[in-house]
Amino acid sequence: RRPTAASPATPFVTEASVEAEPDFDVVVLGGTLGIFAASAFQARGFKVCVIERGPLAGRNQEWNLSLDEVRDLVDAGALHADDIDGAVGTPGKYEVLAGADDTLVASHFGSVRAGFNDQEHGASGSGGALQEVWLPSVLNVGVRPDVAVRRARRRFEEQGGVVKEHTPCNGVVVGEKSAQVTLAEEVITTRLVVDAMGNASPVARQCRREANDGADPRPSGICCVVGTSMAGFAKDNSYGDLIYTNEDTRIHQERQYFWEAFPAMSLGEDARTTYLFTYLDADEMRQHTVEGQFEDYWRMLPTYQKHNADCLNSKRIEDALEDGDLILKRCLYGLFPTYKDSPLPTRWDRVLAVGDASGVQSPLSFGGFGALTRHLGRVTDAVEDALQNDALDRASLTLVNGYAPNIAATWMFQKSFVHPVSSQRPASFVNRLMRQNYVNMEDLGDDVLRPFNQDVVQPRALLQVLGLATLRDPLNILPLCYWIGPQELVEWLGHFGMMLLYDGAHHVLGKRVRAYSHRLPDQRQGFALRRLADAWEYGSGMDY
Numbered sequence: 001r002r003p004t005a006a007s008p009a010t011p012f013v014t015e016a017s018v019e020a021e022p023d024f025d026v027v028v029l030g031g032t033l034g035i036f037a038a039s040a041f042q043a044r045g046f047k048v049c050v051i052e053r054g055p056l057a058g059r060n061q062e063w064n065l066s067l068d069e070v071r072d073l074v075d076a077g078a079l080h081a082d083d084i085d086g087a088v089g090t091p092g093k094y095e096v097l098a099g100a101d102d103t104l105v106a107s108h109f110g111s112v113r114a115g116f117n118d119q120e121h122g123a124s125g126s127g128g129a130l131q132e133v134w135l136p137s138v139l140n141v142g143v144r145p146d147v148a149v150r151r152a153r154r155r156f157e158e159q160g161g162v163v164k165e166h167t168p169c170n171g172v173v174v175g176e177k178s179a180q181v182t183l184a185e186e187v188i189t190t191r192l193v194v195d196a197m198g199n200a201s202p203v204a205r206q207c208r209r210e211a212n213d214g215a216d217p218r219p220s221g222i223c224c225v226v227g228t229s230m231a232g233f234a235k236d237n238s239y240g241d242l243i244y245t246n247e248d249t250r251i252h253q254e255r256q257y258f259w260e261a262f263p264a265m266s267l268g269e270d271a272r273t274t275y276l277f278t279y280l281d282a283d284e285m286r287q288h289t290v291e292g293q294f295e296d297y298w299r300m301l302p303t304y305q306k307h308n309a310d311c312l313n314s315k316r317i318e319d320a321l322e323d324g325d326l327i328l329k330r331c332l333y334g335l336f337p338t339y340k341d342s343p344l345p346t347r348w349d350r351v352l353a354v355g356d357a358s359g360v361q362s363p364l365s366f367g368g369f370g371a372l373t374r375h376l377g378r379v380t381d382a383v384e385d386a387l388q389n390d391a392l393d394r395a396s397l398t399l400v401n402g403y404a405p406n407i408a409a410t411w412m413f414q415k416s417f418v419h420p421v422s423s424q425r426p427a428s429f430v431n432r433l434m435r436q437n438y439v440n441m442e443d444l445g446d447d448v449l450r451p452f453n454q455d456v457v458q459p460r461a462l463l464q465v466l467g468l469a470t471l472r473d474p475l476n477i478l479p480l481c482y483w484i485g486p487q488e489l490v491e492w493l494g495h496f497g498m499m500l501l502y503d504g505a506h507h508v509l510g511k512r513v514r515a516y517s518h519r520l521p522d523q524r525q526g527f528a529l530r531r532l533a534d535a536w537e538y539g540s541g542m543d544y
């Protein structure tokens with residue numbers, strides 16, 4: 001509820017005449033995911049520069065994703081196949097493979113669970129017992145970001161790419177011939193600026209502000225995450241939890257907590273990274289602090305992980321830490337604001353966003369790395385196409401991150417996870433919904449279970465899940481609609497309809513439209529048609 005930071009006196013992006021010839025084809029601002037995007041653009045033959053205000057190093061804590069998402073980096077040309085080393089074998093059930101130090105894949109575990117248990121912590125609400133669904137190879141790989149970034153950077157520089165680290169970008173001037181990027185001690189020019197400055201990108205913020213009459217818009221949703229990486233889980237460190245509840249919704253605190261935990265082999269064989277997260281709206285009356293959520297984390301952790309660490313059965317958490325039974329490696333937290341106007345359309349010529357700055361991940365996800373890798377091939381094709389056909393105007397670039405009905409449709413799920421302030425919604429609402437949907441997805445098979453848990457919504461799979469839910473628990477449909485509310489339902493129906501249309505268009509017209517686009521005399525129009533075909537494919541999850 002703290003007031004948002006004042007708008008900067010001068011906008012980050014301005015428009016003026018820039019006469020200079022471009023030094024680079026692409027300048028990527030921000031170097032976490034930016035280095036992978038830069039390497040992929042370079043692999044298409046472009047002259048690329050990366051600007052990073054800090055060290056270009058990647059954090060020293062595992063990113064959890066799926067092996068196919070790591071391999072997308074190879075397909076896009078950002079890494080080589082032999083860069084993907086370490087724990088790349090196939091782990092058995094309850095087996096965890098560990099990659100040697102300095103390998104890319106640090107952890108690879110055979111079992112990932114989605115579990116819903118309303119009884120473990122506090123009084124039982126909905127009365128159901130623990131229900132577990134074991135998921136097929138989803139988020140079961142822990143990648144060392146520092147190794148991945150170092151390898152991508154080495155190849156990038158060997159091929160002539162330029163990295164400027166400890167160099168903040170202070171602004172961008174967009175002109176007709178090129179764009180000018182202002183750094184502390186120099187100005188460089190480029191044909192295209194790619195914004196990879198993450199959630200807090202000044203470009204994304206300005207974009208949203210300008211679309212909202214000059215004021216920062218309130219986020220449509222927030223995911224608040226706290227957690228730790230700790231060693232001492234020797235009793236059982238053989239599986240991960242993608243999503244797990246151990247209580248119903250806290251009505252008075254207006255939140256439903258979810259757990260997520262993964263073995264973290266880079267920190268030791270008995271180390272786990274554990275997160276407690278919740279979805280919120282930005283209601284001013286909401287009482288919520290990151291610190292308060294951390295207090296809840298410590299209070300609830302022993303119940304959740306007593307199966308994994310013996311000491312949690314007999315000692316208070318403070319004592320377990322003081323006695324060295326648990327070794328705290330680091331504390332983590334994050335607030336992920338999400339906006340309904342995502343993916344974010346660009347407002348200027350020559351400016352395009354990737355990664356968290358582009359908003360291509362759904363409001364349910366707080367793992368943007370997977371979101372980038374999935375889109376990297378598509379974005380790289382689009383950047384190559386735009387540079388070759390001079391489709392660098394705002395109207396063309398907007399099509400690269402255009403409307404995606406399957407991302408828009410996930411807002412209803414986000415909404416159902418948020419307990420509104422002062423709502424009388426039953427405490428068991430979320431657990432009942434999740435149990436039912438996970439059982440349905442499991443019964444429908446891996447083709448339904450897997451994409452949904454990798455943040456990809458496909459219309460026909462969703463139709464099957466909803467159909468089964470209606471058949472199996474028809475009495476829950478009316479209360480569900482009531483608590484979600486008419487506005488959200490109508491919006492969702494619209495996006496769902498668009499998803500079905502995109503699915504049909506992709507299958508019937510996709511290939512033909514792409515072939516026709518290459519025959520057009522004006523290749524800027526060809527570019528637009530190819531982006532339309534991309535939108536049909538990705539907007540209906542058919543790229544999966």
Ligand SMILES: Cc1cc2nc3c(=O)[nH]c(=O)nc-3n(C[C@H](O)[C@H](O)[C@H](O)COP(=O)(O)OP(=O)(O)OC[C@H]3O[C@@H](n4cnc5c(N)ncnc54)[C@H](O)[C@@H]3O)c2cc1C
Nearest residue numbers: 030032033053064168169197198334355356367368369370
């Ligand atoms: C606690 C936590 C756990 C997470 N766990 C996972 C996970 O397990 N798996 C997963 O896939 N994702 C995870 N994520 C999300 C993941 O970290 C982000 O999605 C990812 O880092 C986004 O990358 P990005 O490059 O788009 O943005 P960022 O990582 O935010 O990087 C932006 C970069 O831009 C630079 N920058 C900013 N302003 C400027 C400027 N003016 N000039 C130059 N450079 C600038 C910053 O220094 C930074 O390096 C987690 C995030 C958090 C907070």
